[in-house]
Amino acid sequence: MNENLFRPQFDTLKLSDKLWLMQTLATRYHLTFKELYAFSRWGQSCTTGLFEKGGREFVFVPGDTVILGWESFVQGMDKANQEELADIFAEIEYEGSAEEFLRQSMTPVRQVTIGPMFVGRKLEEIGWESVPMNDPRITARPDWLENLQKLDSKDGRSVEINQTVRFKRNGDSWQAWLCHPMTYPEFRRYLLWDLTATLPTPDEWAYLCGGGCRTLFPWGDGLDRKMKLHHFEGPEDQSKPYDMEQPNFFGLSIAYDPYQQELVDGKTLTTCGGDGGCNICGGLGPLLGFLPCSPHCKPEVREDNEIHNDYDFFRPVIRVQTSGWRMVIDRAQE
Structure with missing residues (x-):
């Protein structure tokens, strides 16, 4: 395994070495290298390469060993989020704690190693x-x-x-x-043969979305009401961009609209990053409406394999092989 392709070592590379590495990767994977760019958001940052292939913009995301999943607050929710949950609990007659309630929707805590990859920066429609x-x-x-x-x-x-x-x-x-309606298996074959790309796994998606954050969302343990959010914006927000849609610390626009579900790799049709707007349509308010956008939220697994062209979207990834690179990359640091 080449450590330079993983975040702890990648982040310490000199810019000249990082530039050389990005250009070398672009040649090997038949991408056009554009530039190095420094992304920083929500306490995390990454200076990495931007690439283009087939009219799509990709970013190189280094691998890492991280903790995924959620079981308890790190910071705790602010008063506004607490009051919103309290109102919902009263309406549904729920008497447990907020942590117990939220934990039902979260994946268990586990340590995983995520490999390096090129990742499509924006969501794309299907069909x-x-x-x-x-x-x-x-x-x-x-x-x-x-x-x-x-x-x-x-x-x-x-x-x-x-x-x-x-x-x-x-x-x-x-x-x-x-x-052009597609089934999930048909679309996966299309990605592999037409784009030489694939879908991220649920763990990879959680890493791309949260970067290993331990809070409920990448920015904290609740919804930040200062943000302009899809479906909850006011008239005074019309000229502002949507905060969650702006590039994150990897340069990705990810998990910003609960109506837009991202396909991930699974035995049957599986999505992360949204619920098709179910919680919002159900009147559960902003916090629970955006809870499916948490990097720790359980993936939704559907058995019918029928892609819904208005709610299901995709983000292509190209995984980078980590073997056979040590001698070549180490030369960049001589």
């Missing part, structure tokens, strides 16, 4: 094909175009027929996407 408005598959459906004409008169911005077609206004014209 939506962008097509021109004169595509024969669009023009063959005059009922779709008639609906768009009605929306034009009402200043409509978008319309979607569930898992069939989507139209969005772009200035004075419209853009169209056709939906």
Whole structure:
């Protein structure tokens, strides 16, 4: 195993050595190296490489041995979070402690070693094909175009027929996407053969999201109400970016919208980072609404293997082999 590919050693490399390592990795894995960039957020930081491949932006994430899972508070929740939970407990007649309640949704505490990898920086949709408005598959459906004409008169911005077609206004014209439903096994084969990538495991996803943090969320033991959050923003927040959507300490936009579930590797369709908005739709408030975005939350395992194109998303990863590199990389430090 080459220690330079793991966080404790990687973080201590000179910038010149790190640059050489990133360029060497880019050549080996057929990526285009763009630059070194320093990411810092929520008490963690990483200066790493940005890459491009097939129109996608990747970041190199060094491996590490970390503790994952959650069983108790490190800092404790603030008054606002305590009061929100107390109101919910009163409504559902729950008499246990907050830790006991939250622990039911969390994975057990364990130590794992995560290998180094290139990681897609942003979530991507599954099964939506962008097509021109004169595509024969669009023009063959005059009922779709008639609906768009009605929306034009009402200043409509978008319309979607569930898992069939989507139209969005772009200035004075419209853009169209056709939906191609996929099963989970079909999509995994597509990733491997078309993108030479795969999905992160649940443990890898938890590391990418939390970096081994011991608190409930990467920033602490509760929801930070100063943040602008998807689905809970006020009118005064319209010009601000969503805080959780901004790059984290690895440079990833991850776990920022409970409606958007990330596919992870599993025997059947498995997701992390959201619940399709179930807690929010159930009126459970911001804290429990965003609890599925915690790096420690249990993955959701579905038996049907049918991907939902509006709620299921993916993030490609390319794992880096750690054997056979020692002699080459050590030369960078001579």
